Amino acid sequence: MATKQFIFVLLYIVCAPFIGGFLDGVDRKVSARMQGRKGPSVFQPFYDVIKLFQKEPLVVKRSQTFLVMTYLLFMVITGGLFFAGMDLLLCFFSLTTCAMFLVLAASFTHSPYASVGCQRELVQMMAYEPMVLLTAVGFYVATGTFYVKDIIGMDMSAIVYLPGVFIGFLFILTIKMRKSPFDLSTAHHAHQEIVRGVTQEMVGSNLALIHLAEWYETVFLLGVVAMFFVNSNPVSYVAALIVVLLAYFLEILIDNVSARVNWKVLLVSTWVVTLVAGGVNLTILVLMHR
Amino acid sequence: MNLIPFLICFPFVVAIFMYLIRNNKIRNGVAYASLVVIMATVVWLLVDFISHGAQGTPILIENELTELVILIAEVGLMFLVVYQCFVHRKYLISLLSIVQTLLIIWVEHFGPEISETPQMLLDRLSVLMIVIVAFIGGMITIYAVGYMHGYHHYHTEFPDRRYYFFALIFVFLGAMFGLVLSKSMLWMDFFWEVTSICSFLLIGYTKTDEAIENSFRALWMNLLGGLMLAIGITVSAFQIGVVDLQTIVEYGLTIPIVCFAFAALTKSAQLPFSRWLLGAMVAPTPSSALLHSATMVKAGVYLLFRLSPALAGTMTGTMVSFIGGLTFFLASLLAISKSDAKAVLAYSTISNLGLIVACAGVGMPETIWAAIYLLIFHAVSKAMMFQDVGAVENSLHSRNIENMQGLIYRLPRLTFIMLIGIAGMYLAPFGMLIAKWAAFKAFVDASNPLLIIFIAFGSATTMFYWTKWMAKIIGPPRVDTPLRDVTKKNEYASLYIHAVIMVVICLLCVPMSKFVVLPIEESLIGSATMTLDSADIMVMVILLIAIVVLPFVCYFGTKKHKRKHVISYMNGVNAGDNKNFIDSFGEEKQLYTANWYMVDYLGENKLLTPCIILSAGVLIIMMCLIIGGAV
Known part of the structure; x- marks a missing residue:
């Protein structure tokens, strides 16, 4: 078991940036086609990151670099814990800590756009955090364990018990992946009113590290989506892969058809969805267990 | 087990000295020495407790004098509250104190027959609480010595009543020791009352209008809790003729337990009683630190821990x-x-x-x-x-x-x-x-x-x-x-x-x-x-x-990297650095x-x-x- 875990973690650390970067490229391609453009090559994100690394290192405040780097490494650890089959709740706690380092890195310069972006990022975190925690609890109620390795070893996919939680998780995935209408703190597209928000003061290699961390994060989050479907039957892995790709496509679609909302709509809608989809699902499940 | 009466009484004695000594240096010295004595006693108690297998030991104190002292102190506290209430024209609040004190005295002396049980209990939870009170509370007191010096240096508008402040802190520590060691609810009620009144006096230390307003809010909320405690004790005395906390929990008596739980909620500043703790921050910081960490609010959760088997x-x-x-x-x-x-x-x-x-x-x-x-x-x-x-x-x-x-x-x-x-x-x-x-x-x-x-x-x-x-x-x-x-x-x-x-x-x-x-x-x-x-x-x-x-x-890995410093992005209106910008009037403005x-x-x-x-x-x-x- 230990070697299997080790291989999974190694695969994650090595492959996640490639998968994440490739998905990013697909995202740009599909988005372009939706908008009637040809779009860049699917490998464009890699070219971008390589170019960023070659740029002259510029900083507003020197110590920002170490916070960005800690953010990246913490993201690798978070995903690593997940793919090692560890405690899901601890993975999510670790994710929160990781997100906090991004906020610290962003606010470190106290420059106007980055500060606004950072405060918005905090509101986004406040919006999605309850659903993230309820997701972990949902898995615990459904399967009796927090361990990822045991959850995926069940005879029945968790989605059977957790349809509401799944919908809630997809909802917050939009925030996590920084997709419109919830890309308040920083956007992948060049039309954000606070310029680049959180990543405003990050250039060159610092920005490249942020991109890398985002790729790691994408793979981790899609791993959680897959976990709803995976069970002891190998066929379920294929089903999970299809669902993950569909979920990713759904996010791209939402990104392209919706306009950015303000923070109140973001917070209230996310909390309502969390309560209605996640809370009700969980309550029914808990009461059934009693 | 003579350490326990000493541990409870000693802070009260120190408090008297604190009040009497008006020379700051001498008083600080006495305070340090007393804290060392308290901490040493607690360490001794801890070692003794562990070496005896860390088993709970009930302690019976057969002393008519103790009962009499507590009775006099209870009545004294009541008069103190009534006096303060009349001075500040908060007449209704005095009723809360009068009713509960009379209720307790009546139950104790004229009520139903109450079987004699050990009044104190030294068990693992109370030892933990004692350690927290002695060490966290003690260190806050050490901090307070330095802090209050600076406080009165900068806030010359408040009269320097440090002797009073430190006396209250030691009373507080003593009352907390008493509270967490009490097995008999009558005793706990007394110490509960002392902590309530202590926090009332600490919050009102600066005597500003806001401080007095907030201190009375703290007083009535905590006295309400004290009243519920007294009611709980009375009911249990009538129902089973016992006022022993562990026995009440074993019997699972609903009404006393819900009354005690209510009292615990007031003390722990839970909603709807949170406002007293919010108002408490007008007091000098050491008293906030004391109320928020080692004492007061912890008394509430301590009681809930004791009740938890019945909850x-x-x-x-x-x-x-x-x-x-x-x-x-x-x-x-x-x-x-x-x-x-x-x-x-x-x-x-x-x-x-x-x-x-x-x-x-x-x-x-x-x-x-x-x-x-x-x-x-x-x-x-x-x-x-x-x-x-x-x-x-x-x-x-x-x-x-x-x-x-x-x-x-x-x-x-x-x-x-x-x-x-x-x-x-x-x-x-x-x-x-x-x-x-x-x-x-x-x-x-x-x-x-x-x-x-x-x-x-x-x-x-x-x-x-x-x-x-x-x-x-x-x-x-x-x-x-x-x-x-x-x-x-x-x-x-x-x-x-x-x-x-x-x-x-x-x-x-x-x-x-x-x-x-x-x-x-x-x-x-x-x-x-x-x-x-x-x-x-x-x-x-x-x-x-x-x-x-x-x-x-x-941090150290990237420290050596060569980095070129640039100014942050402000739409190109930076005034040469990251701290100022050029506003719409063409003038420099601080960001x-x-x-x-x-x-x-x-x-x-x-x-x-x-x-x-x-x-x-x-x-x-x-x-x-x-x-x-x-x-």
């Missing part, structure tokens, strides 16, 4: 855990709107206590584990944070978080301690999160979805207010004027010791669970389980190493970036009253149902 699975338990969960979420929501560092800490105390109360109310082994762990962790971290904010205030002359921008460059040592404190409050894998994680598991096993939802939302709001505070104090300051750190040696001594204890608690969470938390839990509810298995511990260790080591490695407080939505004036009404409604309805069902 598990009952309507009263549901009431307590619901109020706790609700308080955890709402107080953290209210904390978002606060820019005053002490107010944020106050709301965070209320919120964290909410979590402890919720855990105690559920009364399952896992929740009790989480609650005890939280109690220890909260006592240390909150004492440290309050002292740190107090020290920052003395140097910065402000405790507004907005003014703390770039504090890491201006007061590096104090800020570093502050960062440790904040990190411990919500980051993985430190104390708070371990307890939260245990609580999640336990609430699922207890089939309590409502509490799970409260914790999930409360965690999110908690993260918001801590992170924005943390983000503010790092980075470059708004102004470059140097700041002189006026923190004294004794203040730093206390702060450093707290920081070390806190780091040690985080590092040694596994041994602490095994050797401290689990044994206490076992003696409290008869069984001890904690599902921290090896894989979880490994994850915690990985995270701990990551969060401690990674920033340092990254001011502020945190987001959402005062229009989450401000006290918007949210606090609805919260109080909601929680009061729930509390009243549930009390009526419980008492109505029991009669």
Whole structure:
């Protein structure tokens, strides 16, 4: 078991940036086609990151670099814990800590756009955090364990018990992946009113590290989506892969058809969805267990 | 076991000396010496307790004189309250005191026959509480010596009544020892009363209108709790002729237990009684630190711990855990709107206590584990944070978080301690999160979805207010004027010791669970389980190493890199640096970036009253149902 875990973690650390970067490229391609453009090559994100690394290192405040780097490494650890089959709740706690380092890195310069972006990022975190925690609890109620390795070893996919939680998780995935209408703190597209928000003061290699961390994060989050479907039957892995790709496509679609909302709509809608989809699902499940 | 009467009486004796000695240097010396004596006694007591197998020992004090002293003191306290109430024209509040004192005296001397039982109990939980009170409380007192010196140096508008202040602090410590050692509810009620009145006097120390207003609010809320305690005692005396806490819990007497639980909620400043603790921050910082960490609010949760075997699975338990969960979420929501560092800490105390109360109310082994762990962790971290904010205030002359921008460059040592404190409050894998994680598991096993939802939302709001505070104090300051750190040696001594204890608690969470938390839990509810298995511990260790080591490695790893400095992006209107810009009149203006407080939505004036009404409604309805069902 230990070697299997080790291989999974190694695969994650090595492959996640490639998968994440490739998905990013697909995202740009599909988005372009939706908008009637040809779009860049699917490998464009890699070219971008390589170019960023070659740029002259510029900083507003020197110590920002170490916070960005800690953010990246913490993201690798978070995903690593997940793919090692560890405690899901601890993975999510670790994710929160990781997100906090991004906020610290962003606010470190106290420059106007980055500060606004950072405060918005905090509101986004406040919006999605309850659903993230309820997701972990949902898995615990459904399967009796927090361990990822045991959850995926069940005879029945968790989605059977957790349809509401799944919908809630997809909802917050939009925030996590920084997709419109919830890309308040920083956007992948060049039309954000606070310029680049959180990543405003990050250039060159610092920005490249942020991109890398985002790729790691994408793979981790899609791993959680897959976990709803995976069970002891190998066929379920294929089903999970299809669902993950569909979920990713759904996010791209939402990104392209919706306009950015303000923070109140973001917070209230996310909390309502969390309560209605996640809370009700969980309550029914808990009461059934009693 | 003569140590115990000594431990309780000694602080009271010291208090008299504190009041009488008017020379600051001599009084400080006596205070230090007395604290050393108290701490040494507690260490001795601890060693003695452990070497005797750490078994609970009831102590019977057969002394007519003690009873008489307590009686006289009770009446004396009543007259003190009545006098204060009449001076400040708060006549109604005096009724609360008169009724409960007379009720207690009547029950004790003219009521039903009460069987003679040991009045005191030294068991694992009370030893833990004694250690917390002696060491955290003691260090706060050491800190107070330095702090109050600076306080009266800068605040010449207040009369220097340090003799009074230190006398009160020692009375407080003595009363806390008495409270956590009491087995007889009559005794506990007396010490309960003493702590209530002590905190009332401490809050009113500066004698400003605001301080007096707030101190009376604290008084009536705590006296209301005291009255409920007295009613509970009376009912139990009539029902079974016993006023012994453990016996009442064993019998599971509904009405006394719900009354005691109500009293505990007032003392722990749970909604709807939170306002007294919020008002308490007008007092000098050491008394806030004392009220928030080692004493007062912990008395409430201590009583709930004692009641927890009788709370598990009952309507009263549901009431307590619901109020706790609700308080955890709402107080953290209210904390978002606060820019005053002490107010944020106050709301965070209320919120964290909410979590402890919720855990105690559920009364399952896992929740009790989480609650005890939280109690220890909260006592240390909150004492440290309050002292740190107090020290920052003395140097910065402000405790507004907005003014703390770039504090890491201006007061590096104090800020570093502050960062440790904040990190411990919500980051993985430190104390708070371990307890939260245990609580999640336990609430699922207890089939309590409502509490799970409260914790999930409360965690999110908690993260918001801590992170924005943390983000503010790092980075470059708004102004470059140097700041002189006026923190004294004794203040730093206390702060450093707290920081070390806190780091040690985080590092040694596994041994602490095994050797401290689990044994206490076992003696409290008869069984001890904690599902921290090896894989979880490994994850915690990985995270701990990551969060401690990674920033340092990254910091020193990137320090040597050549970097070109540029100015931040301000649409090209920077005035040559990152601190100023050219405004629309073509003039240079200082840049001011502020945190987001959402005062229009989450401000006290918007949210606090609805919260109080909601929680009061729930509390009243549930009390009526419980008492109505029991009669």
